[in-house]
Amino acid sequence: MNAISATSSTAEANAIARAALRSDRFRLEREADWQRLEAIVTRMEKGRYRRLSDDDLLALPGLYRTVASSLSIARETSLDAATLAYLEALVQRAWFVVYGPRSSLWDWLRGFLGGGLSAAVRSIWVDVLIALAVMVAGTVVGWLLVAHDTEWYFSLMSPDMAGNRVPGASRAVLHASLFGNSGQSGMSVFAAQLFSNNAQVSILAFSLGFALGVPTLLLLVQNTASLGALLWLYNGKGLLIDLIGWLAVHGTTELFAILLAGAAGLHVGRSIAFPGNRTVLRAASEAGRRAAVVMTGVVLMLVIAALLEGFARQMVDQTFGRFVIGGFMLAAWCAYFFAFRGGANRVRRA
Structure with a gap:
């Protein structure tokens, strides 16, 4: 052993x-x-x-x-x-x-805000114009439908969003919904619901673009038709300008975000429907990369819109002041997207 x-x-x-x-x-x-x-x-x-x-x-x-x-x-x-x-x-x-990333998060953010986002938006300018035309048409359609038959108002506006803003409401009730809220902190229930709705519309408008952009167009029409119905309601009581000012504080940012989200979805759908000399997969891939950059900007815009909606609009209780804020934001977004070039790498157009 x-x-x-x-x-x-x-x-x-x-x-x-x-x-x-x-x-x-x-x-x-x-x-x-x-x-x-x-x-x-x-x-x-x-x-x-x-x-x-x-x-x-x-x-x-x-x-x-x-x-x-x-x-x-x-x-x-x-x-x-x-x-x-x-x-x-x-x-x-x-x-x-x-093989790892060549830049830090700060470098990426600087490139994104320093020209990458604006270049991506300019690269889909055709889709932006189409989405804008559809949104304007949807607003007009909503106004005309409700003007013809007030029952359409309840089809376009959910009860939670409408609240006491319904056909037949007195001018005093509608006026009180626009003014006298400067002492409130944070978003009103209606404002929160409106923002939530628009955020969902932005995401859906982009995500449904793969179906050749048709669902995106329908969604933009449906969403802006409710806006047209609301404008008709307040116009009947002589409060149209006050309502536009109330909406302008955050709406110039929020509606712009919806516009870009819809344009991003249309860009993907249009690239799939008309790939040109490229394969459908390659066209969709290239369009998807550009649209993803735009959607990143849309998320940022929705966050800014939420802040404006929750605080700036409540603190400013005058129509003129609201127009100043809304007009400034609209001018700033237009200048950034269509005039600012920056030093970032350009996103190639489709």
Whole structure:
């Protein structure tokens, strides 16, 4: 028994020695490349790009592939744990240097607001004009429908949104819904519901664009038809200008966001319906990237609209002051989207 145990121990010791020797030989044969890659990665992580030679930069992709191959071999041959851990960490660090993002969140945000968003909006200007025409037409249709038959008002406006703003309401009731709320903090129930509705419309208008843009057009008409019905109601009591001022504070931002969301959805649908010389998949992919940039801006605009709706409109209790705020926001958005160029990379038009 002792002889058998001694033989087994000797065999085990020999196996360990051979494994250690194989691991040492593996490391010695490739360690120079590992160390060079580690030195390059360390300098790049610390931002010391000036200390890197042209040869190092040119060799970086090849060194990364070499070390990644070494890691694969080390896993297959079950080398020692220390070598495996070292190679895994080095390959992970090198991957971020070779293939990882080249800019920080701040750099991306600066590029996005510094020209990327406005360029994306300008690149879909045809769809913006189509969406604008549809929204104007929807408002007119809503006005005419309710003027012809007041029952349409209840079809276009949900009971929760309408509240006491219904046909037959007195001028005093409608006037009280526009003024005398400067002491309130935060959004009124109607304002919150209106914002929630418009946010849902913006998301749906974009997401339904893949169906050749038809559902997007219908959604824009339906949403603005309710606006036309509301305008008709207040016009009947001589409060049209006051209502427009009440809406202008946040509406010039919120409706602009809906306009851009609808245009983004139409852009995707139009690219699918008319891909030109491109394949449908490629056309949809390119349009989707541009539309995604626009929708990121739409989300930002909706947040700003919520702040204006919740606070600025409640604090300003005069129609003129509301027009000043709304007019300023509209001018600012138009200047940013259609006049501001910035220094960011331009988004190519379809």
